[in-house]
Amino acid sequence: MKHFFEDIPVEFLWLFGSLMGLLAIASTIAAVLARRPADEKTTASRANLVERINAWWIMVAILAAAFLTGPTMTLVLFALASFFALREFITLTPSRAGDRLPLFLSFFVIIPAQYTLIGTAQYGLFAIFIPVYAFLLLPSIAAMRSDVEDFLSRSAKQQWGLMVTVYCLSHAPALLMLPLPQARNALLLFYLLLVVQMSDVMQYVFGKLFGKTKIAPLVSPSKTVEGFVGGGLAATVIGGAMWWITPFTPLQSAAISAIIVIMGFLGGLTLSAVKRSLGAKDWGVMIEGHGGMLDRTDSICFAAPVFFHVVRWFYT
């Protein structure tokens, strides 16, 4: 897969340059705001803002390092993200003694195997490894312990965890193995992450400014119709304007961004419902201000597989 990174496109440097510039501006504004006097609530939301910006800095730094050092680093990075996300999921999922071996295998065999399949560009096995083999074999191993207490519920929850945190998430770096006419796969991965993150941020901003009508108050109190429509449209426009780093035309790029936005929104909503049914508000404490690894990647988990297959179907 070396050729994907042999020529780091000039667009890529522009992108990272402007992203760092934006973050620098955001950090400066936050620093200026912090000097002004404020009541307790404002101080808290300013602290939240600073934490969010700092987490973005860290994400951009890690991504830049991964992109510049090559696909292996990118895969290792996403494998670690899967590891931490699955760790959060399993922490909130009840398990019994018989689940120990399947869980151990999920972390230390299935995650490395899934990402190795991407690294060696074996699309066929990559696409069925977890839905077929992990789905059939892991519960079989648990069944050998002949403990039927909550058996279906336990294995279903663990399979959900694997599907979302490993199978779905791995479709983002899997973009690197697509045989695109011009080998600019890294930019496509960047495009996906950018649209998903922009959508999250814009929905947060629009929600704070205009949010009134809650979409599913019991699942996710911060999601509003105004935030989703405003933020989603903004992210679609931004994504459309980024067509020049992709194989898409401007219109196609906007349509594909809209798909990413919708899937990302559904990911956030659905995983929030999963989380709440497991009795937690945040998935973990991995990234300051962002709740946890799964809170940060929930949109990507849902957007990545659909984006991957759209690109694979229409552009390869």
Added chain:
Amino acid sequence: MRPSSVLLVGIVKLLVGAYARWVGSAPGPAQRIYFANHTSHIDTLAIWSSLPRDLRRGTRPIAARDYWGKGFRKYLATKGFGAVLIDRARENPQSDPLDPLRTSLREGDSLIIFPEGTRGSTAVPAAFRSGLFRLASEFPTVELIPVYLDNLHRSLPKGALLPVPVVCTVRFGAPLARIADEAKEEFLARARDAVIALGRLA
């Protein structure tokens, strides 16, 4: 920090997170005895890894010589996390197993101890043994900090060989109050209740 310590802390954080939650006390240079519930072989390392780096140097976990005293484990325990080895099996009936602990306390170190003496298999700790009481009365100025390890029994419980990565928190409570002339049993029950109370905070 030695490279072996950095590596150990890294592995522990990868496996169980070991996130510190300070409720009722804050990390600081005061000499302390941290006492915690004991459900897993990673317990010692989890508490030690959750401490801020500058406190780790002066904080020494207690480890059983019969398990940690030989070969690679001994290397890990003494070079990796500076453990004080304790003779749980009492091979020499004349010596007091607490003596190495007294020596480190006199040298100004903080200690991590597990008053149950052995690993349990439940979330609620078993009865505490008397060592904590004796150390507390001999060193009246040392702060006694209750610690509750949440979830570690899910990662590597007694009898299990393979660790499962699970996010674990290490909750540090308020220093145990000193009550003059308190009987041993009452003191130990109070100490145990302090750990259990932290466990209910989840």
